[in-house]
Structure formats: structure tokens, C-alpha cells
Amino acid sequence: MLQACGLGRRKPGSDQWLIHGICMAVRPGDRIALGGPSGSGKTVLLRALCLLDPIDEGSIEWKGEPIRGDALPAYRKEVLYVHQRPALLEGNVEQNLGYPFSLRAHRGREFDRERIVALLDALGRDAAFLRKSNRNLSGGEAQIVALLRAIQLDPTVLLLDEATTSLDPATVAAAERLLDRWWSEAPGERAIILISHNPEQAGRFADRRLHMSAGGTVSER
Amino acid sequence: MDKPYIELSYWQVGLAALLILVNGGISLMLRLDIERRLLVAGFRTVAQLLLVGLVLQWVFRVGRWYIILGLLAAMTVVAGVSAVRRVHVRYPGIWLSSLISIWASSWLMGALAVFVIVPVEPWYSPQYAIPLLGMILGNTLSGISLGLDRLGGELGGSRPQVEALLALGATRWEAARGPLQQAVRTGMIPIINSMMVAGVVSLPGMMTGQLLAGVDPIEAVKYQIIIMFLIASGTALGTVGVVLLSYKRLFNDDHQFLYQLVREHP
Structure with a gap:
């Protein structure tokens, strides 16, 4: 489904490789945990996979086709990246969740409030949370909103960059249940790649474990 | 023919330029330590404007x-x-x-x-x-x-x-x-x-x-x-x-x- 071959990205303005020669395939239904020391290029790799940054070497193919130019927004809708630090827009939670549906890539779809309320319920929060302003959210709450904002769009591949790092243990468990539930809605169709520094989480969550070493190479464990 | 405005002599311009002494006096009195900058600014004003005036005079006269x-x-x-x-x-x-x-x-x-x-x-x-x-x-x-x-x-x-x-x-x-x-x-x-x-x-x-x-x-x-x-x-x-x-x-x-x-x- 998603195939990266010889993928490399240099540090901008220098010859140093951040990631180099990475080959990997993501198949439907994959639950991949991506581990490795800090600075080994995990974030760079996820950003490269959704083509948020230019790549200097190699290729990425989506369903057998290279992705270029104006195909990018529609591709990123399928291969959706959630930042390590959640970036919310001005406004309350509901406005943040509804905003993506105003984008051209999601035209024809509408914000499904009922679905969000059900998901919030699973996280132990009620609908009043939707009215909370982005300025009054804790770091963990903001991360929950960013996660909900992503999964409600039903991407095919979800790229999570330490998306549960700033959450307390109870919310981490809830977020994992949320991801489980979302993944099981369409078994064998959706894939998740999760960067995690927590081996237990990786063991719990993933069925494939990839390890990045310094120098930006990736190996299956 | 009378011009509709009063033509200035360089003496009159010089008289106005002396007003920079007011700023200098204030700077000295309040120890603002900007006399030097004032002096430079005053000279630059005069020099730059005169230069522009000369260039414009030439451009107006040639008119190409x-x-x-x-x-x-x-x-x-x-x-x-x-x-x-x-x-x-x-x-x-x-x-x-x-x-x-x-x-x-x-x-x-x-x-x-x-x-x-x-x-x-x-x-x-x-x-x-x-x-x-x-x-x-x-x-x-x-x-x-x-x-x-x-x-x-x-x-x-x-x-x-x-x-x-x-x-x-x-x-x-x-x-x-x-x-x-x-x-x-x-x-x-x-x-x-x-x-x-x-x-x-x-x-x-x-x-x-x-x-x-x-x-x-x-x-x-x-x-x-x-x-x-x-x-x-x-x-x-x-x-x-x-x-x-x-x-x-x-x-x-x-x-x-x-x-x-x-x-x-x-």
C-alpha cells in the first residue's frame, strides 16, 4: 500500500543525512511501533512518509503510484501525520474538530458531532469538552483533540509522533483504546505507525516493531 | 515677474540651521549624550538635501x-x-x-x-x-x-x-x-x-x-x-x-x- 524505497533526507543546507537508504512497506492492517534513540530520525521518517518535507533521495509510492504536486493534499488525507506537539487553531474544541471539513480535500464530508461525542465518552469526557477554548486546554487535552481531529477523518495510514507522550497513564490507556476501536472499525484496512519510547506500549500496541539506529536506518525487530 | 512665494537666501537657511543648537542645548543640559549624533544628523540633512537639489536642478534643466x-x-x-x-x-x-x-x-x-x-x-x-x-x-x-x-x-x-x-x-x-x-x-x-x-x-x-x-x-x-x-x-x-x-x-x-x-x- 505505502512503499518507501531508498528514502533519504539531508539536514537542510548541509550534506549530513538525517535519514538514509530507508526501505519499508506499510500494509493494510499493520500496527507498527517505531522505536530508536533520540535523534535517530523517527520524526524525520514519519514527516517524509506523508511528504510534509521534501525528500532528497529515494521514492514513496502510494498504491503503486508516485505522489507529486497537486496530488499531495489528497495523499496526506490518506496518510495522516499527527505532530508530537499538538497544534490547535484559535477557537474551541468543536471548531478545531470541524475545521478540516472546510478544506478542499475533505469536501463532501461533514463534521459528525455524534461520533465525536461517542469517542469522547470512551475517553471519559462529556460533550461540554467541545465548548472548551483551545487556550484553556492542558497539554494532554490538546493532544486528545489533535488525535480526535485526525481519526475522525478516517485516514488509511495514521502516523503518530509520540502522540501519547504528554498524557497521564489513565488517558494513555484511554487513547490506546480509542485507537484500537478506530482500527477495528475497518479491520485489515487501516494502518497505524506509532513512535513510542515505551517498550511496554510498543509490545501492547503493535504487531510489527521497527527500530531506527543513529544514522537513520531502519530494521525490523 | 513676482514669484508667488518668498525666495530664501542662504543666510536665512543658515539662521534656521542654527536652531540645531536648541537640540544641542537640551542634550547638554539633560546629559542625553546625543550631541554628536545631532551634529551628524544636522550635517547630513543639509548635505543630502543640497545634493538632491543639485541633481534635481540638473535633471529639470536637461529634461531628457x-x-x-x-x-x-x-x-x-x-x-x-x-x-x-x-x-x-x-x-x-x-x-x-x-x-x-x-x-x-x-x-x-x-x-x-x-x-x-x-x-x-x-x-x-x-x-x-x-x-x-x-x-x-x-x-x-x-x-x-x-x-x-x-x-x-x-x-x-x-x-x-x-x-x-x-x-x-x-x-x-x-x-x-x-x-x-x-x-x-x-x-x-x-x-x-x-x-x-x-x-x-x-x-x-x-x-x-x-x-x-x-x-x-x-x-x-x-x-x-x-x-x-x-x-x-x-x-x-x-x-x-x-x-x-x-x-x-x-x-x-x-x-x-x-x-x-x-x-x-x-
Whole structure:
């Protein structure tokens, strides 16, 4: 489904490789945990996979086709990246969740409030949370909103960059249940790649474990 | 024939120049320690203005179109460079973006003035072309630099939001629109403000000049109105131009935000 071959990205303005020669395939239904020391290029790799940054070497193919130019927004809708630090827009939670549906890539779809309320319920929060302003959210709450904002769009591949790092243990468990539930809605169709520094989480969550070493190479464990 | 204004002798000018001593006195008394800067500023005022006067006198006397065009081009380049100098960010191509925007917008407005609105015969008549373009350039310059400065700040500060939108499937335009709008708005605020208070708080410079030269107040006002609208449109076009050129430079065809190209400039 998603195939990266010889993928490399240099540090901008220098010859140093951040990631180099990475080959990997993501198949439907994959639950991949991506581990490795800090600075080994995990974030760079996820950003490269959704083509948020230019790549200097190699290729990425989506369903057998290279992705270029104006195909990018529609591709990123399928291969959706959630930042390590959640970036919310001005406004309350509901406005943040509804905003993506105003984008051209999601035209024809509408914000499904009922679905969000059900998901919030699973996280132990009620609908009043939707009215909370982005300025009054804790770091963990903001991360929950960013996660909900992503999964409600039903991407095919979800790229999570330490998306549960700033959450307390109870919310981490809830977020994992949320991801489980979302993944099981369409078994064998959706894939998740999760960067995690927590081996237990990786063991719990993933069925494939990839390890990045310094120098930006990736190996299956 | 009597001139409609009082001609000044160099003695009279010198008398006014002595007023710099007032500033010097204040600086000494309050120990502001700016006497040296005052002295330099005073000398620069005199020297620069005399130099410009001599150049203009020569240009007016010769009156050849290519010399006037050359002078206008030089003024435009200086304005384009000054606009970037006041900006606190840099990215590759910023100088060219500024130059193209200021050139296209001010010359379009200048051409509109001398060919259509006024119209001047011949079109390059320095008495009109030089001050008209000068005023348009001066204002477009500040619009461009304010717009660029704001754009740099916005794109730096909102990089997470811009990237989050791109990651959610936004096109580069959808992701950048907020910062771009802010930048254009900021660039246009000063001219809107001066249009709001025109004639109420202070008399605009050109109108004051014409009044001193003995022109009928209503005639002076007509010119001032024309120039205000030329300046407003020039500023709008220049600001939009530089913001769009920057956008094209910082967001590539693959809808990626090339944030690493933007650098702080103290």
C-alpha cells in the first residue's frame, strides 16, 4: 500500500543525512511501533512518509503510484501525520474538530458531532469538552483533540509522533483504546505507525516493531 | 515677474540651521549624550538635501526622458532595498521579491497618473513624474516592509498550525492563507490610517508644499486626493505582490512549507 524505497533526507543546507537508504512497506492492517534513540530520525521518517518535507533521495509510492504536486493534499488525507506537539487553531474544541471539513480535500464530508461525542465518552469526557477554548486546554487535552481531529477523518495510514507522550497513564490507556476501536472499525484496512519510547506500549500496541539506529536506518525487530 | 512665494537666501537657511543648537542645548543640559549624533544628523540633512537639489536642478534643466527614467529607476531600487532592510527575517529571494513588487506597483500607479489621470505633457515631465513616483514609492516601501515583517513573524509563530493544516490535507494556499491575510492587512494599515485623518490631524506634505508655493487651496486639495488614492492602490498592490511572491518561494508545488529557508535577521 505505502512503499518507501531508498528514502533519504539531508539536514537542510548541509550534506549530513538525517535519514538514509530507508526501505519499508506499510500494509493494510499493520500496527507498527517505531522505536530508536533520540535523534535517530523517527520524526524525520514519519514527516517524509506523508511528504510534509521534501525528500532528497529515494521514492514513496502510494498504491503503486508516485505522489507529486497537486496530488499531495489528497495523499496526506490518506496518510495522516499527527505532530508530537499538538497544534490547535484559535477557537474551541468543536471548531478545531470541524475545521478540516472546510478544506478542499475533505469536501463532501461533514463534521459528525455524534461520533465525536461517542469517542469522547470512551475517553471519559462529556460533550461540554467541545465548548472548551483551545487556550484553556492542558497539554494532554490538546493532544486528545489533535488525535480526535485526525481519526475522525478516517485516514488509511495514521502516523503518530509520540502522540501519547504528554498524557497521564489513565488517558494513555484511554487513547490506546480509542485507537484500537478506530482500527477495528475497518479491520485489515487501516494502518497505524506509532513512535513510542515505551517498550511496554510498543509490545501492547503493535504487531510489527521497527527500530531506527543513529544514522537513520531502519530494521525490523 | 513676482514669484508667488518668498525666495530664501542662504543666510536665512543658515539662521534656521542654527536652531540645531536648541537640540544641542537640551542634550547638554539633560546629559542625553546625543550631541554628536545631532551634529551628524544636522550635517547630513543639509548635505543630502543640497545634493538632491543639485541633481534635481540638473535633471529639470536637461529634461531628457532617459535621464529622468534613470533617476526614477534609481529611486525605485533604493526603495526596494530599503524595504527589505527594515524587515527582521530573510529568505533566499527576498530582495528580488521586494524589488519586483515595488517596481510593478509604483510604476503602474505612476503611469496611471502621468498618462491617464493628470495627464502630463510630455509624460516624463520631471516636475510631475519625480515627486509623484517619489510619494508612491515612499508609502509602498513601508507597506512592503510591514507586510514582509509580519509575514515572517506569522509564519515563524504559526509554523505548527500551518504544518498541522498541511498534514490534515490542506493545500498550501489553505494552510498559508491566515498568515498571508494578516501580512497584507498589516501592510495596508498605515495608509488607511493616514486617509482617515487626512487634513484633520495634519496637512499632508504635498498639499503643504503646494500651499507654500502659492497654489489655490482647492487645487492643492485635488492633487492631494489624487495622490492619496494612488498611494493607497500602490501600497495595496505592492504588499499583495511581495506577500504572494514570498508565498510562492516558501511553499513549493508539492504543498510543502520550506520553513528552513526563513531566517531571523536582527
